[in-house]
Amino acid sequence: MATFNKILHALIFFSFLILFWGCSTSGEFSGYSYDPEGVTETSDKETNPHYTRVIGVNDGSIWVSNDFPGARMNDFYQVNDSLYRVTINPERDAINNSPWYAFQIWSTQPDTIDLQLTYEHGTHRYLPKLSNDGKHWQAIDSTSFSTDTTNGTATLTLNLKKKPLWVSAQERYTADKYQQWFDSLSQKPFITPDTVGFSHNNHPIVKLNISNTDTSKPRGVMIITGRLHPPEVTGALGAETFINELSSDTELARDFRNNFEILAYPFANPDGVQQGHWRYNARGVDLNRDWEHFNQPETRAIRNDLLPLKNDSLRKVYYGIDFHSTDENLFYPINREEKTFPDDFTYQWIDSLKQEFPKYPIEVEPFPPNSPITKNWIFHTFGADAVTYEISDNAPRDSMHTVTRESARIIMKQLLEEKQKH
Ligand SMILES: [Zn+2]
Missing domain, CATH: 3.40.630.10 (Zn peptidases)
Known part of the structure:
Protein backbone atom coordinates (compact mmCIF):
# COMPACT_ATOMS: atom_id res chain seq x y z
CA MET A 1 0.00 0.00 0.00
CA ALA A 2 2.85 2.35 0.94
CA THR A 3 4.48 1.66 -2.39
CA PHE A 4 1.21 2.35 -4.20
CA ASN A 5 0.92 5.71 -2.35
CA LYS A 6 4.48 6.60 -3.29
CA ILE A 7 3.77 5.84 -6.94
CA LEU A 8 0.53 7.84 -6.76
CA HIS A 9 2.35 10.82 -5.22
CA ALA A 10 5.06 10.59 -7.82
CA LEU A 11 2.43 10.49 -10.58
CA ILE A 12 0.64 13.54 -9.18
CA PHE A 13 3.96 15.35 -8.81
CA PHE A 14 4.96 14.63 -12.43
CA SER A 15 1.50 15.60 -13.72
CA PHE A 16 1.90 18.98 -12.03
CA LEU A 17 5.39 19.32 -13.41
CA ILE A 18 4.14 18.66 -16.94
CA LEU A 19 1.22 21.02 -16.43
CA PHE A 20 3.46 23.89 -15.26
CA TRP A 21 6.07 23.22 -17.89
CA GLY A 22 3.29 23.23 -20.50
CA CYS A 23 1.97 26.56 -19.23
CA SER A 24 5.34 28.26 -19.27
CA THR A 25 6.28 27.17 -22.78
CA SER A 26 2.93 27.57 -24.53
CA GLY A 27 2.07 30.85 -22.73
CA GLU A 28 0.79 33.42 -25.21
CA PHE A 29 3.31 36.22 -25.83
CA SER A 30 1.72 39.53 -24.87
CA GLY A 31 4.58 42.00 -25.30
CA TYR A 32 8.10 42.80 -24.13
CA SER A 33 8.72 44.71 -20.90
CA TYR A 34 8.99 48.01 -22.80
CA ASP A 35 5.80 47.46 -24.84
CA PRO A 36 2.48 49.08 -23.97
CA GLU A 37 -0.40 46.77 -23.07
CA GLY A 38 -2.20 45.08 -25.95
CA VAL A 39 0.68 45.46 -28.42
CA THR A 40 0.02 42.08 -30.07
CA GLU A 41 -3.59 43.00 -30.85
CA THR A 42 -2.80 44.45 -34.26
CA SER A 43 -6.17 45.49 -35.70
CA ASP A 44 -6.52 49.15 -36.78
CA LYS A 45 -6.45 51.73 -33.96
CA GLU A 46 -7.56 55.35 -33.61
CA THR A 47 -4.61 57.71 -33.78
CA ASN A 48 -4.17 61.23 -32.37
CA PRO A 49 -4.34 64.00 -34.96
CA HIS A 50 -1.12 65.84 -35.84
CA TYR A 51 -2.12 69.10 -37.46
CA THR A 52 0.14 70.82 -39.95
CA ARG A 53 0.98 74.18 -38.38
CA VAL A 54 3.14 77.25 -38.81
CA ILE A 55 3.05 79.11 -35.50
CA GLY A 56 4.39 82.59 -34.71
CA VAL A 57 4.83 83.95 -31.16
CA ASN A 58 6.27 87.05 -29.49
CA ASP A 59 4.46 89.44 -31.83
CA GLY A 60 5.35 87.34 -34.83
CA SER A 61 9.13 87.40 -34.27
CA ILE A 62 9.74 83.67 -33.60
CA TRP A 63 8.22 80.98 -35.80
CA VAL A 64 8.03 77.19 -35.99
CA SER A 65 6.71 74.88 -38.69
CA ASN A 66 5.95 71.18 -39.01
CA ASP A 67 4.92 71.49 -42.64
CA PHE A 68 7.17 68.80 -44.19
CA PRO A 69 7.25 64.98 -44.39
CA GLY A 70 8.59 63.35 -41.24
CA ALA A 71 7.82 66.38 -39.04
CA ARG A 72 6.44 66.13 -35.52
CA MET A 73 5.63 69.19 -33.42
CA ASN A 74 2.22 69.69 -31.86
CA ASP A 75 2.34 73.13 -30.29
CA PHE A 76 4.59 76.11 -29.58
CA TYR A 77 4.51 78.75 -26.79
CA GLN A 78 6.52 81.60 -25.39
CA VAL A 79 7.13 80.95 -21.66
CA ASN A 80 9.03 84.16 -20.79
CA ASP A 81 11.42 86.70 -22.38
CA SER A 82 13.95 84.15 -23.59
CA LEU A 83 12.33 80.74 -23.00
CA TYR A 84 10.09 79.06 -25.57
CA ARG A 85 8.50 75.62 -25.52
CA VAL A 86 7.42 73.06 -28.09
CA THR A 87 5.16 70.18 -27.12
CA ILE A 88 5.50 66.82 -28.81
CA ASN A 89 2.80 64.18 -28.72
CA PRO A 90 2.78 60.59 -29.98
CA GLU A 91 0.41 59.16 -32.56
CA ARG A 92 -1.22 57.08 -29.81
CA ASP A 93 -1.11 57.53 -26.05
CA ALA A 94 -0.11 53.91 -25.35
CA ILE A 95 3.35 53.78 -26.88
CA ASN A 96 7.02 52.89 -26.40
CA ASN A 97 9.29 55.73 -25.36
CA SER A 98 10.68 56.67 -28.80
CA PRO A 99 9.68 60.36 -28.82
CA TRP A 100 10.42 61.51 -32.35
CA TYR A 101 10.39 65.25 -33.10
CA ALA A 102 11.27 67.28 -36.17
CA PHE A 103 10.44 70.90 -36.92
CA GLN A 104 11.83 74.13 -38.34
CA ILE A 105 12.36 77.28 -36.28
CA TRP A 106 13.37 80.81 -37.31
CA SER A 107 13.20 84.45 -36.23
CA THR A 108 12.56 87.65 -38.14
CA GLN A 109 15.65 89.26 -36.45
CA PRO A 110 18.81 87.36 -35.36
CA ASP A 111 18.07 86.09 -31.84
CA THR A 112 19.34 83.58 -29.26
CA ILE A 113 16.64 81.70 -27.41
CA ASP A 114 16.22 78.75 -25.06
CA LEU A 115 13.81 76.18 -26.42
CA GLN A 116 12.32 73.52 -24.17
CA LEU A 117 11.13 70.20 -25.63
CA THR A 118 8.27 68.72 -23.61
CA TYR A 119 6.65 65.36 -24.34
CA GLU A 120 3.27 63.88 -23.61
CA HIS A 121 3.34 60.13 -22.91
CA GLY A 122 7.13 60.06 -23.10
CA THR A 123 10.40 61.49 -21.83
CA HIS A 124 13.29 63.01 -23.76
CA ARG A 125 15.45 60.43 -25.56
CA TYR A 126 17.12 61.63 -28.78
CA LEU A 127 20.02 64.10 -28.79
CA PRO A 128 18.89 66.96 -31.10
CA LYS A 129 20.38 67.13 -34.59
CA LEU A 130 20.52 70.50 -36.36
CA SER A 131 20.62 71.37 -40.04
CA ASN A 132 20.53 74.53 -42.16
CA ASP A 133 19.36 72.76 -45.31
CA GLY A 134 17.52 69.61 -44.17
CA LYS A 135 20.26 67.45 -45.69
CA HIS A 136 23.46 67.95 -43.70
CA TRP A 137 23.07 67.34 -40.01
CA GLN A 138 25.09 67.82 -36.87
CA ALA A 139 24.39 66.84 -33.28
CA ILE A 140 23.81 69.89 -31.08
CA ASP A 141 26.86 71.10 -29.16
CA SER A 142 26.79 69.78 -25.58
CA THR A 143 27.24 73.32 -24.23
CA SER A 144 23.97 74.36 -25.88
CA PHE A 145 21.94 71.48 -24.52
CA SER A 146 20.70 70.11 -21.19
CA THR A 147 18.15 67.56 -20.04
CA ASP A 148 15.95 67.47 -16.98
CA THR A 149 15.47 63.82 -16.07
CA THR A 150 12.92 64.65 -13.35
CA ASN A 151 10.33 65.95 -15.78
CA GLY A 152 11.68 64.31 -18.94
CA THR A 153 12.32 67.55 -20.82
CA ALA A 154 15.32 68.94 -22.72
CA THR A 155 16.41 72.54 -23.31
CA LEU A 156 18.32 73.77 -26.36
CA THR A 157 20.04 77.13 -26.81
CA LEU A 158 19.59 78.13 -30.43
CA ASN A 159 20.88 81.00 -32.55
CA LEU A 160 18.02 81.87 -34.85
CA LYS A 161 18.01 83.74 -38.12
CA LYS A 162 15.56 84.33 -40.94
CA LYS A 163 16.57 81.11 -42.66
CA PRO A 164 14.77 78.21 -40.95
CA LEU A 165 16.88 75.97 -38.73
CA TRP A 166 15.91 72.30 -38.81
CA VAL A 167 15.74 70.56 -35.42
CA SER A 168 15.21 66.81 -35.42
CA ALA A 169 15.56 63.75 -33.16
CA GLN A 170 17.84 62.16 -35.78
CA GLU A 171 18.93 63.18 -39.25
CA ARG A 172 15.84 63.11 -41.50
CA TYR A 173 15.55 59.98 -43.61
CA THR A 174 12.20 60.06 -45.40
ZN1 LIG B 1 12.63 48.76 -33.65
Whole structure:
Protein backbone atom coordinates (compact mmCIF):
# COMPACT_ATOMS: atom_id res chain seq x y z
CA MET A 1 0.00 0.00 0.00
CA ALA A 2 2.85 2.35 0.94
CA THR A 3 4.48 1.66 -2.39
CA PHE A 4 1.21 2.35 -4.20
CA ASN A 5 0.92 5.71 -2.35
CA LYS A 6 4.48 6.60 -3.29
CA ILE A 7 3.77 5.84 -6.94
CA LEU A 8 0.53 7.84 -6.76
CA HIS A 9 2.35 10.82 -5.22
CA ALA A 10 5.06 10.59 -7.82
CA LEU A 11 2.43 10.49 -10.58
CA ILE A 12 0.64 13.54 -9.18
CA PHE A 13 3.96 15.35 -8.81
CA PHE A 14 4.96 14.63 -12.43
CA SER A 15 1.50 15.60 -13.72
CA PHE A 16 1.90 18.98 -12.03
CA LEU A 17 5.39 19.32 -13.41
CA ILE A 18 4.14 18.66 -16.94
CA LEU A 19 1.22 21.02 -16.43
CA PHE A 20 3.46 23.89 -15.26
CA TRP A 21 6.07 23.22 -17.89
CA GLY A 22 3.29 23.23 -20.50
CA CYS A 23 1.97 26.56 -19.23
CA SER A 24 5.34 28.26 -19.27
CA THR A 25 6.28 27.17 -22.78
CA SER A 26 2.93 27.57 -24.53
CA GLY A 27 2.07 30.85 -22.73
CA GLU A 28 0.79 33.42 -25.21
CA PHE A 29 3.31 36.22 -25.83
CA SER A 30 1.72 39.53 -24.87
CA GLY A 31 4.58 42.00 -25.30
CA TYR A 32 8.10 42.80 -24.13
CA SER A 33 8.72 44.71 -20.90
CA TYR A 34 8.99 48.01 -22.80
CA ASP A 35 5.80 47.46 -24.84
CA PRO A 36 2.48 49.08 -23.97
CA GLU A 37 -0.40 46.77 -23.07
CA GLY A 38 -2.20 45.08 -25.95
CA VAL A 39 0.68 45.46 -28.42
CA THR A 40 0.02 42.08 -30.07
CA GLU A 41 -3.59 43.00 -30.85
CA THR A 42 -2.80 44.45 -34.26
CA SER A 43 -6.17 45.49 -35.70
CA ASP A 44 -6.52 49.15 -36.78
CA LYS A 45 -6.45 51.73 -33.96
CA GLU A 46 -7.56 55.35 -33.61
CA THR A 47 -4.61 57.71 -33.78
CA ASN A 48 -4.17 61.23 -32.37
CA PRO A 49 -4.34 64.00 -34.96
CA HIS A 50 -1.12 65.84 -35.84
CA TYR A 51 -2.12 69.10 -37.46
CA THR A 52 0.14 70.82 -39.95
CA ARG A 53 0.98 74.18 -38.38
CA VAL A 54 3.14 77.25 -38.81
CA ILE A 55 3.05 79.11 -35.50
CA GLY A 56 4.39 82.59 -34.71
CA VAL A 57 4.83 83.95 -31.16
CA ASN A 58 6.27 87.05 -29.49
CA ASP A 59 4.46 89.44 -31.83
CA GLY A 60 5.35 87.34 -34.83
CA SER A 61 9.13 87.40 -34.27
CA ILE A 62 9.74 83.67 -33.60
CA TRP A 63 8.22 80.98 -35.80
CA VAL A 64 8.03 77.19 -35.99
CA SER A 65 6.71 74.88 -38.69
CA ASN A 66 5.95 71.18 -39.01
CA ASP A 67 4.92 71.49 -42.64
CA PHE A 68 7.17 68.80 -44.19
CA PRO A 69 7.25 64.98 -44.39
CA GLY A 70 8.59 63.35 -41.24
CA ALA A 71 7.82 66.38 -39.04
CA ARG A 72 6.44 66.13 -35.52
CA MET A 73 5.63 69.19 -33.42
CA ASN A 74 2.22 69.69 -31.86
CA ASP A 75 2.34 73.13 -30.29
CA PHE A 76 4.59 76.11 -29.58
CA TYR A 77 4.51 78.75 -26.79
CA GLN A 78 6.52 81.60 -25.39
CA VAL A 79 7.13 80.95 -21.66
CA ASN A 80 9.03 84.16 -20.79
CA ASP A 81 11.42 86.70 -22.38
CA SER A 82 13.95 84.15 -23.59
CA LEU A 83 12.33 80.74 -23.00
CA TYR A 84 10.09 79.06 -25.57
CA ARG A 85 8.50 75.62 -25.52
CA VAL A 86 7.42 73.06 -28.09
CA THR A 87 5.16 70.18 -27.12
CA ILE A 88 5.50 66.82 -28.81
CA ASN A 89 2.80 64.18 -28.72
CA PRO A 90 2.78 60.59 -29.98
CA GLU A 91 0.41 59.16 -32.56
CA ARG A 92 -1.22 57.08 -29.81
CA ASP A 93 -1.11 57.53 -26.05
CA ALA A 94 -0.11 53.91 -25.35
CA ILE A 95 3.35 53.78 -26.88
CA ASN A 96 7.02 52.89 -26.40
CA ASN A 97 9.29 55.73 -25.36
CA SER A 98 10.68 56.67 -28.80
CA PRO A 99 9.68 60.36 -28.82
CA TRP A 100 10.42 61.51 -32.35
CA TYR A 101 10.39 65.25 -33.10
CA ALA A 102 11.27 67.28 -36.17
CA PHE A 103 10.44 70.90 -36.92
CA GLN A 104 11.83 74.13 -38.34
CA ILE A 105 12.36 77.28 -36.28
CA TRP A 106 13.37 80.81 -37.31
CA SER A 107 13.20 84.45 -36.23
CA THR A 108 12.56 87.65 -38.14
CA GLN A 109 15.65 89.26 -36.45
CA PRO A 110 18.81 87.36 -35.36
CA ASP A 111 18.07 86.09 -31.84
CA THR A 112 19.34 83.58 -29.26
CA ILE A 113 16.64 81.70 -27.41
CA ASP A 114 16.22 78.75 -25.06
CA LEU A 115 13.81 76.18 -26.42
CA GLN A 116 12.32 73.52 -24.17
CA LEU A 117 11.13 70.20 -25.63
CA THR A 118 8.27 68.72 -23.61
CA TYR A 119 6.65 65.36 -24.34
CA GLU A 120 3.27 63.88 -23.61
CA HIS A 121 3.34 60.13 -22.91
CA GLY A 122 7.13 60.06 -23.10
CA THR A 123 10.40 61.49 -21.83
CA HIS A 124 13.29 63.01 -23.76
CA ARG A 125 15.45 60.43 -25.56
CA TYR A 126 17.12 61.63 -28.78
CA LEU A 127 20.02 64.10 -28.79
CA PRO A 128 18.89 66.96 -31.10
CA LYS A 129 20.38 67.13 -34.59
CA LEU A 130 20.52 70.50 -36.36
CA SER A 131 20.62 71.37 -40.04
CA ASN A 132 20.53 74.53 -42.16
CA ASP A 133 19.36 72.76 -45.31
CA GLY A 134 17.52 69.61 -44.17
CA LYS A 135 20.26 67.45 -45.69
CA HIS A 136 23.46 67.95 -43.70
CA TRP A 137 23.07 67.34 -40.01
CA GLN A 138 25.09 67.82 -36.87
CA ALA A 139 24.39 66.84 -33.28
CA ILE A 140 23.81 69.89 -31.08
CA ASP A 141 26.86 71.10 -29.16
CA SER A 142 26.79 69.78 -25.58
CA THR A 143 27.24 73.32 -24.23
CA SER A 144 23.97 74.36 -25.88
CA PHE A 145 21.94 71.48 -24.52
CA SER A 146 20.70 70.11 -21.19
CA THR A 147 18.15 67.56 -20.04
CA ASP A 148 15.95 67.47 -16.98
CA THR A 149 15.47 63.82 -16.07
CA THR A 150 12.92 64.65 -13.35
CA ASN A 151 10.33 65.95 -15.78
CA GLY A 152 11.68 64.31 -18.94
CA THR A 153 12.32 67.55 -20.82
CA ALA A 154 15.32 68.94 -22.72
CA THR A 155 16.41 72.54 -23.31
CA LEU A 156 18.32 73.77 -26.36
CA THR A 157 20.04 77.13 -26.81
CA LEU A 158 19.59 78.13 -30.43
CA ASN A 159 20.88 81.00 -32.55
CA LEU A 160 18.02 81.87 -34.85
CA LYS A 161 18.01 83.74 -38.12
CA LYS A 162 15.56 84.33 -40.94
CA LYS A 163 16.57 81.11 -42.66
CA PRO A 164 14.77 78.21 -40.95
CA LEU A 165 16.88 75.97 -38.73
CA TRP A 166 15.91 72.30 -38.81
CA VAL A 167 15.74 70.56 -35.42
CA SER A 168 15.21 66.81 -35.42
CA ALA A 169 15.56 63.75 -33.16
CA GLN A 170 17.84 62.16 -35.78
CA GLU A 171 18.93 63.18 -39.25
CA ARG A 172 15.84 63.11 -41.50
CA TYR A 173 15.55 59.98 -43.61
CA THR A 174 12.20 60.06 -45.40
CA ALA A 175 10.62 58.69 -48.59
CA ASP A 176 12.47 61.02 -50.99
CA LYS A 177 15.86 59.86 -49.69
CA TYR A 178 14.84 56.21 -50.00
CA GLN A 179 13.66 56.90 -53.55
CA GLN A 180 17.02 58.44 -54.49
CA TRP A 181 18.82 55.45 -53.06
CA PHE A 182 16.53 52.96 -54.83
CA ASP A 183 17.00 54.88 -58.10
CA SER A 184 20.77 54.79 -57.82
CA LEU A 185 20.77 51.06 -56.98
CA SER A 186 18.47 50.25 -59.88
CA GLN A 187 21.19 51.50 -62.27
CA LYS A 188 23.03 48.28 -61.49
CA PRO A 189 22.09 45.44 -63.85
CA PHE A 190 21.70 42.89 -61.05
CA ILE A 191 19.24 44.94 -58.96
CA THR A 192 15.52 44.99 -59.71
CA PRO A 193 13.25 47.12 -57.55
CA ASP A 194 9.66 45.95 -57.31
CA THR A 195 6.52 47.19 -55.54
CA VAL A 196 5.06 44.31 -53.53
CA GLY A 197 2.13 46.20 -51.99
CA PHE A 198 0.98 49.53 -50.60
CA SER A 199 0.69 51.06 -47.16
CA HIS A 200 -2.60 52.46 -45.80
CA ASN A 201 -1.66 55.85 -47.29
CA ASN A 202 -0.73 54.32 -50.61
CA HIS A 203 3.04 54.46 -50.32
CA PRO A 204 4.71 51.60 -52.19
CA ILE A 205 6.31 48.79 -50.19
CA VAL A 206 9.47 48.34 -52.24
CA LYS A 207 11.48 45.16 -52.60
CA LEU A 208 15.03 45.25 -53.94
CA ASN A 209 15.88 41.99 -55.65
CA ILE A 210 19.68 41.81 -55.71
CA SER A 211 21.03 38.79 -57.51
CA ASN A 212 23.07 37.45 -60.36
CA THR A 213 22.24 33.78 -59.86
CA ASP A 214 21.56 31.22 -62.54
CA THR A 215 17.81 30.76 -62.07
CA SER A 216 17.94 27.16 -63.33
CA LYS A 217 20.19 26.16 -60.41
CA PRO A 218 19.71 25.86 -56.63
CA ARG A 219 20.54 29.07 -54.82
CA GLY A 220 20.40 30.59 -51.38
CA VAL A 221 18.15 33.44 -50.25
CA MET A 222 18.83 36.17 -47.74
CA ILE A 223 15.89 38.30 -46.50
CA ILE A 224 16.44 41.85 -45.21
CA THR A 225 13.78 44.08 -43.63
CA GLY A 226 14.10 47.55 -42.16
CA ARG A 227 12.43 50.69 -40.80
CA LEU A 228 9.42 48.99 -39.27
CA HIS A 229 9.83 51.63 -36.54
CA PRO A 230 9.97 55.22 -37.85
CA PRO A 231 12.47 56.93 -35.48
CA GLU A 232 15.07 54.19 -35.91
CA VAL A 233 17.28 56.11 -38.29
CA THR A 234 20.59 54.49 -37.30
CA GLY A 235 19.03 51.13 -38.23
CA ALA A 236 18.03 52.65 -41.59
CA LEU A 237 21.55 54.00 -42.18
CA GLY A 238 22.95 50.60 -41.24
CA ALA A 239 20.59 48.78 -43.62
CA GLU A 240 21.68 51.14 -46.40
CA THR A 241 25.38 50.52 -45.74
CA PHE A 242 24.79 46.78 -45.47
CA ILE A 243 22.80 46.56 -48.72
CA ASN A 244 25.30 48.80 -50.54
CA GLU A 245 28.09 46.43 -49.53
CA LEU A 246 26.14 43.42 -50.87
CA SER A 247 25.67 45.42 -54.11
CA SER A 248 29.29 46.51 -54.39
CA ASP A 249 31.83 45.55 -57.03
CA THR A 250 34.10 43.47 -54.78
CA GLU A 251 34.98 39.89 -55.65
CA LEU A 252 33.24 38.69 -52.48
CA ALA A 253 29.99 40.55 -53.26
CA ARG A 254 30.02 39.31 -56.87
CA ASP A 255 30.56 35.74 -55.68
CA PHE A 256 27.76 36.18 -53.14
CA ARG A 257 25.33 37.50 -55.76
CA ASN A 258 26.18 34.54 -58.01
CA ASN A 259 25.08 32.17 -55.25
CA PHE A 260 22.43 34.07 -53.28
CA GLU A 261 19.31 36.07 -54.00
CA ILE A 262 18.94 39.03 -51.67
CA LEU A 263 15.34 40.10 -51.08
CA ALA A 264 15.41 43.43 -49.24
CA TYR A 265 12.45 45.48 -47.93
CA PRO A 266 14.31 48.35 -46.26
CA PHE A 267 11.37 50.78 -45.96
CA ALA A 268 8.59 48.73 -44.38
CA ASN A 269 6.69 51.54 -42.62
CA PRO A 270 6.59 54.51 -45.02
CA ASP A 271 3.44 56.04 -43.48
CA GLY A 272 4.93 56.09 -40.00
CA VAL A 273 8.10 57.73 -41.30
CA GLN A 274 6.28 60.34 -43.39
CA GLN A 275 3.94 61.20 -40.49
CA GLY A 276 6.75 61.57 -37.95
CA HIS A 277 5.46 58.71 -35.80
CA TRP A 278 7.14 57.45 -32.66
CA ARG A 279 6.47 53.77 -33.34
CA TYR A 280 3.39 52.80 -35.33
CA ASN A 281 2.03 52.73 -38.87
CA ALA A 282 -0.87 54.95 -40.01
CA ARG A 283 -3.39 52.80 -38.12
CA GLY A 284 -1.55 52.92 -34.80
CA VAL A 285 -0.07 49.42 -35.01
CA ASP A 286 3.46 48.23 -34.17
CA LEU A 287 4.39 46.42 -37.39
CA ASN A 288 6.97 44.34 -35.58
CA ARG A 289 4.20 42.70 -33.54
CA ASP A 290 2.01 41.80 -36.53
CA TRP A 291 3.91 38.78 -37.87
CA GLU A 292 1.34 36.31 -36.62
CA HIS A 293 -2.03 37.84 -37.52
CA PHE A 294 -0.91 40.03 -40.45
CA ASN A 295 -3.68 42.56 -39.95
CA GLN A 296 -1.72 45.37 -41.61
CA PRO A 297 -1.10 45.84 -45.35
CA GLU A 298 2.65 46.49 -44.93
CA THR A 299 3.41 43.20 -43.15
CA ARG A 300 0.95 41.32 -45.38
CA ALA A 301 2.65 42.61 -48.54
CA ILE A 302 6.08 41.39 -47.41
CA ARG A 303 4.74 38.04 -46.18
CA ASN A 304 2.80 37.40 -49.41
CA ASP A 305 5.87 38.21 -51.45
CA LEU A 306 8.04 35.77 -49.47
CA LEU A 307 5.62 32.86 -48.99
CA PRO A 308 6.18 31.31 -52.46
CA LEU A 309 9.75 30.52 -51.32
CA LYS A 310 8.26 27.78 -49.15
CA ASN A 311 7.43 25.61 -52.15
CA ASP A 312 10.38 26.61 -54.29
CA SER A 313 12.74 23.65 -54.62
CA LEU A 314 15.51 25.78 -56.13
CA ARG A 315 15.56 28.61 -53.58
CA LYS A 316 16.45 27.99 -49.95
CA VAL A 317 16.29 30.68 -47.29
CA TYR A 318 19.58 30.82 -45.37
CA TYR A 319 19.25 33.97 -43.35
CA GLY A 320 17.03 36.87 -42.27
CA ILE A 321 18.11 40.26 -40.90
CA ASP A 322 15.72 42.88 -39.50
CA PHE A 323 17.35 46.30 -38.92
CA HIS A 324 16.35 48.43 -35.91
CA SER A 325 17.79 50.98 -33.47
CA THR A 326 17.91 51.12 -29.71
CA ASP A 327 20.10 52.72 -27.03
CA GLU A 328 23.04 50.36 -27.70
CA ASN A 329 24.53 48.14 -30.42
CA LEU A 330 22.64 44.96 -29.75
CA PHE A 331 21.99 41.73 -31.61
CA TYR A 332 19.00 39.58 -30.74
CA PRO A 333 19.71 36.07 -32.04
CA ILE A 334 17.33 33.15 -31.63
CA ASN A 335 18.04 31.10 -28.47
CA ARG A 336 21.06 28.91 -29.03
CA GLU A 337 19.13 25.69 -28.14
CA GLU A 338 16.79 26.21 -31.11
CA LYS A 339 17.87 24.32 -34.19
CA THR A 340 18.14 26.78 -37.07
CA PHE A 341 19.42 26.44 -40.63
CA PRO A 342 22.32 27.14 -40.81
CA ASP A 343 22.67 26.16 -37.17
CA ASP A 344 24.37 28.62 -34.80
CA PHE A 345 25.08 30.95 -37.72
CA THR A 346 24.36 34.27 -35.96
CA TYR A 347 26.57 33.43 -32.99
CA GLN A 348 29.45 32.56 -35.31
CA TRP A 349 29.42 35.72 -37.39
CA ILE A 350 29.02 37.92 -34.30
CA ASP A 351 32.11 36.22 -32.81
CA SER A 352 34.07 37.06 -35.98
CA LEU A 353 32.86 40.66 -35.85
CA LYS A 354 33.82 41.03 -32.19
CA GLN A 355 37.29 39.68 -32.93
CA GLU A 356 37.78 42.30 -35.63
CA PHE A 357 36.47 45.19 -33.53
CA PRO A 358 37.33 44.28 -29.94
CA LYS A 359 36.81 47.87 -28.76
CA TYR A 360 33.46 48.43 -30.49
CA PRO A 361 30.64 47.89 -27.99
CA ILE A 362 28.41 45.00 -29.11
CA GLU A 363 25.85 43.27 -26.92
CA VAL A 364 24.17 39.94 -27.65
CA GLU A 365 20.84 38.98 -26.10
CA PRO A 366 19.33 35.67 -27.22
CA PHE A 367 15.53 35.40 -27.21
CA PRO A 368 13.05 32.55 -27.51
CA PRO A 369 11.25 32.66 -30.87
CA ASN A 370 7.79 33.04 -29.30
CA SER A 371 6.86 36.61 -30.28
CA PRO A 372 5.14 37.78 -33.51
CA ILE A 373 8.18 39.65 -34.82
CA THR A 374 9.79 39.57 -38.28
CA LYS A 375 12.81 37.45 -37.33
CA ASN A 376 10.69 34.77 -35.67
CA TRP A 377 8.35 34.54 -38.66
CA ILE A 378 11.36 33.93 -40.93
CA PHE A 379 12.59 31.21 -38.57
CA HIS A 380 9.18 29.52 -38.17
CA THR A 381 8.29 29.73 -41.87
CA PHE A 382 11.58 28.70 -43.46
CA GLY A 383 13.55 27.17 -40.57
CA ALA A 384 16.26 29.71 -41.35
CA ASP A 385 18.42 31.46 -38.81
CA ALA A 386 17.60 35.16 -38.36
CA VAL A 387 18.65 38.12 -36.25
CA THR A 388 17.28 41.45 -35.08
CA TYR A 389 20.14 43.85 -35.80
CA GLU A 390 19.94 46.91 -33.50
CA ILE A 391 22.25 49.88 -33.99
CA SER A 392 22.73 52.39 -31.19
CA ASP A 393 20.82 55.69 -31.51
CA ASN A 394 24.08 57.41 -30.56
CA ALA A 395 26.48 55.33 -32.65
CA PRO A 396 29.17 57.57 -34.17
CA ARG A 397 28.10 57.47 -37.82
CA ASP A 398 31.59 56.84 -39.26
CA SER A 399 32.48 53.84 -37.12
CA MET A 400 28.93 52.52 -37.46
CA HIS A 401 29.40 52.44 -41.25
CA THR A 402 32.79 50.73 -40.93
CA VAL A 403 31.49 48.03 -38.60
CA THR A 404 28.26 47.42 -40.57
CA ARG A 405 30.19 47.13 -43.83
CA GLU A 406 32.45 44.56 -42.19
CA SER A 407 29.50 42.61 -40.79
CA ALA A 408 28.09 42.43 -44.35
CA ARG A 409 31.41 41.01 -45.54
CA ILE A 410 31.59 38.44 -42.74
CA ILE A 411 28.00 37.34 -43.34
CA MET A 412 28.57 36.98 -47.10
CA LYS A 413 31.77 34.99 -46.54
CA GLN A 414 30.23 32.67 -43.95
CA LEU A 415 27.01 32.15 -45.92
CA LEU A 416 29.07 31.16 -48.97
CA GLU A 417 30.91 28.64 -46.77
CA GLU A 418 27.58 27.29 -45.52
CA LYS A 419 26.31 26.92 -49.08
CA GLN A 420 29.44 24.91 -49.98
CA LYS A 421 28.51 22.43 -47.24
CA HIS A 422 25.00 21.74 -48.55
ZN1 LIG B 1 12.63 48.76 -33.65
